[in-house]
Amino acid sequence: MxxxxxxxxxxxxxxxxxxxxxxxxxxxxxxxxxxxxxxxxxxxxxxxxxxxxxxxxxxxxxxxxxxxxxxxxxxxxxxxxxxxxxxxxxxxxxxxxxxxxGEFKNVVDNGSDFIDDTHAFSSDLDIFGKNSLFALINDTTTKGGRDRLSKELTLDSFKDIESLKEKSKGIKELSEKASWRQNLRVNGIYNFKNTKKEINEIEALKDFSKSEVKRNKLSKLIAYLMIAFNALSIIASITSIIPLTYLILVLIIDYGVVTALTKKKKEELVIFKDLKNTIKIYADAVSLIEEEEFKSSYINKIKDKLKTNSNISAKAEMKSLASLSEWVGDSTSNAFYLVLNILFFLDVFIIENLEAWKEKNGKHLEDWLSVVSEIDALSSISNLHFDNETWVFPEIVKEKVVVAKEVGHPLIGNRAVRNDYSLDNGKMVTLITGSNMSGKSTFLRTIGLNLVLSYIGAPVFAREFKCGRFNVSTCMRTKDNLEESISSFYAEILRIKLLIEKTEKGEDVFFLLDEIFKGTNSEDRHTGAKELIAQLMKGDARGIVSTHDFELCDLEKEDKKIENYNFREYYEDNKIKFDYKLRKGRSTTQNAIHLMKLAGIKF
The missing domain is CATH 1.10.287 (Helix Hairpins)
Structure with a gap:
């Protein structure tokens, strides 16, 4: 493929x-x-x-x-x-x-509900929201898959290097199964239906599977007796042994009995009405996953959760649950069903069958749901490899390095200017200087996003990409919080505090700091940035700092672990232009005065 x-x-x-x-x-x-x-x-x-x-x-x-x-x-x-x-x-x-x-800016589901300004990097790196990594990647069908993808992108589960290598192989294999993945998605969308009620389908199903099994053999016996009684009454009426009007009394009695027998479980039936489409989606997905052959040990390890010690078929049992949920749906919305329910006590048997299903499969349901959710999320991630032939899987190493050749911003795609970058051979901090709009912030996000992609097992937008296994931390877009009475400068201080705490705990941190301490005077900004960089290096952290403070560039002379890079601008016909190329060394240009002149300020 x-x-x-x-x-x-x-x-x-x-x-x-x-x-x-x-x-x-x-x-x-x-x-x-x-x-x-x-x-x-x-x-x-x-x-x-x-x-x-x-x-x-x-x-x-x-x-x-x-x-x-x-x-x-x-x-x-x-x-x-x-x-x-x-x-x-x-x-x-x-x-x-x-x-x-690269046309994904206006997708309906961009994951904006996952935006968390307190997260270590997700807001700064455009993980969620318009024109985000989630908007690019998300192709999930299930709510569980969507939630799982959000956790993948925020690096909630820290995986070791060997696990990441196996995960990458699994994602690569899924990318090769494009037709199978599309079939998975078609079935999901086909069965999807928005419910008016606010209900967390996955949690509701988990609650059902974990709830106490309450089978009632007496109710079933009464139902059989009442069905026999109904049959005799109908025969007696047809043969004129009893008046036809007597059947009305029989139906009234039936209604009272079936209501009494199902009263305690009626709420569960109503919930299952809202769950029937979700169950059908998961049942179809389980069938597709169970029937498909995978070579990847990572994917097969996930698939193995469908197996049980008692050789229960997850495919067959989920189809059975889907069938039961269809009956439940009819029980609350079908007038014809009401007549059948009164005559044949269908609700009693549905409830009994649900309890029997739960008794047999309840302990397995959560695993079965998690298999679908995880495969759903990984299938979305695998689109990156299928859609982008020039993207490569990164090399993740034990050393604390980041080395990239022709690396580009994943969300800009083919329009991105690609650059070479290295933080190795004992280097710990990169200082990037450059004029306004020259590409400093974009480059920080370029490295940050490609690190995130590396850590979820995905390919990256580069010709070569090698990195250590870091905890990514950023301080780029701090803003005022009026509710908490927090200024943007204080919000920045809080972010820096969390970063320092991570290094003090011994975490392997890669930081991305954009124009730090910009909310204070130049002297304090310079002193604060210099001391912060020294402290982060003392904590054995690695990272990139962009700055307009050219004096910070002198740190390269004082410490060989610090290296300067820069972006620059040029002019044509009195117009400012940028090539967005990263160069080694400190910046020698600045454009603030020129931009002010363009705004109409006279000097």
């Missing part, structure tokens, strides 16, 4: 799906005419046999025609559902083309 370029793959899929839809439309149109003819036939034969007073033929013909019509309607529904899946498939491939072309 990797030999087919992503754009060609997505385009071919769209064209094929459009052709299939045209064929389906022809069949759907034909079925529409057939349905009309069947209805006309029903009316014709009904009128003909009614007029000839032939009741037997009237009943037989109408029953046959109704059966034919029902079959045609079912086939028509099947075709419509197939067409809907094809349209979903087209949308998925259009989304793929958008990703390849």
């Amino acid at each position: 990797l030999f087919i370029k992503a754009l060609e793959f997505y385009t071919e899929n769209i064209e094929k799906a459009k052709k299939d839809i045209k064929e389906l439309d022809k069949k759907i149109s034909l079925i529409g005419w057939i349905r009309l003819l069947i209805v006309i036939g029903m009316v014709y034969f009904g009128y003909k046999f009614f007029k000839s007073n032939n009741v037997t033929l009237l009943v037989i013909s109408e029953v046959i025609i109704i059966c034919i019509l029902a079959s045609v309607v079912l086939y028509h529904t099947k075709l419509m559902n197939k067409k809907r899946k094809h349209n979903i498939f087209i949308d998925i491939n259009k989304r793929g083309i958008d990703r390849v072309n």
Whole structure:
């Protein structure tokens, strides 16, 4: 699959799906005419046999025609559902083309609800929100997968180097299964339905699986007895042993009994109505995962959670739960079901079957859900490898280094200017100077984002990328918090305090500091930055500091562990321009006065 370029793959899929839809439309149109003819036939034969007073033929013909019509309607529904899946498939491939072309700024789900200004780096590095890493990567279908992806991107689970290597192999294998991943997503979107109620589906399912099993054999026995009683009453009524009106009393009694038997569990049934689409999504996903063969030890380790000591089939059991949840959905929204429930006590048997399912599988359900969620998240991440042929998997080493060749900003894509950078051979801190808008902040995010991608097992936007295993910490976008009465400068101090605490705990930190202490005077800013850098180096941290304080560049002469890099501007026709190329050494240019002149300030 990797030999087919992503754009060609997505385009071919769209064209094929459009052709299939045209064929389906022809069949759907034909079925529409057939349905009309069947209805006309029903009316014709009904009128003909009614007029000839032939009741037997009237009943037989109408029953046959109704059966034919029902079959045609079912086939028509099947075709419509197939067409809907094809349209979903087209949308998925259009989304793929958008990703390849870097058009993801306006995606509906950009993970803005995960934004946390107190996190060590997520706000500064645009992990969530508009034009974010989440917006680029997210292709999840399940809520569990979406939550899992957010935790991946915030590096909640710290993995050792060997685990990361195995994870990368797993992500690479998933990227090669593009058609399988799209099938997983089509089924998920097809079954997805927004519920009006605010309900955490995953937590609700976990609560159900962990709740006490309460099977009631007496309720089941009463239900069987009442069904037998109903059958006898109907027979007696038909044979005129009892009046037909007596059945009304029987139905009233039935309603009272079924209500009494299911009263304590009715709330659970209502919840399951809201969960039925979620359960169907997870059931289909479990089937696809269980049936697929994987070579990666990392993926197989996840898949193994579907196995149990008692050889229970997760696929079969999840399908069973999905089937039960369908019945539950009908129980609260279908008038025909109400009649069947009164006559055959369906709610009693559904509740009993749910309890039996929970007794058998409750202890496994959380693992089964986590398998789907994790594969869902990893499948989204694997799009990066499939969509970007020039991206490479990083080399993660034990040494505290960051070395990159032709590294670019992952969210800028092909428009990004790519640079070489190294922090090795005993170097600990990079000082980046340069004029306004020359690319300093963007470069800090370039390194930060590629480190995050490295630590989730994803490929990075570089020709080569080698890094140690660091805790990423940033101080770039501090802002006022009026509710907490915190100024931007004090917010910056709090971020620095957390950074220092990490180094004091012995954590391997890689810091990204952009124009630190900009909220105070130049003398204090210089002194504070100089002392902070010294303290971070003492804590064995590594990192990059961007600054307009050219005097800080003198630190390179004082300590060989510090190295200067710079960005610069140039002018054409009295217009300021930038090449965004990173160069070694301190900056020798500045453009603030020129920008002020452009604003109309006269000097």
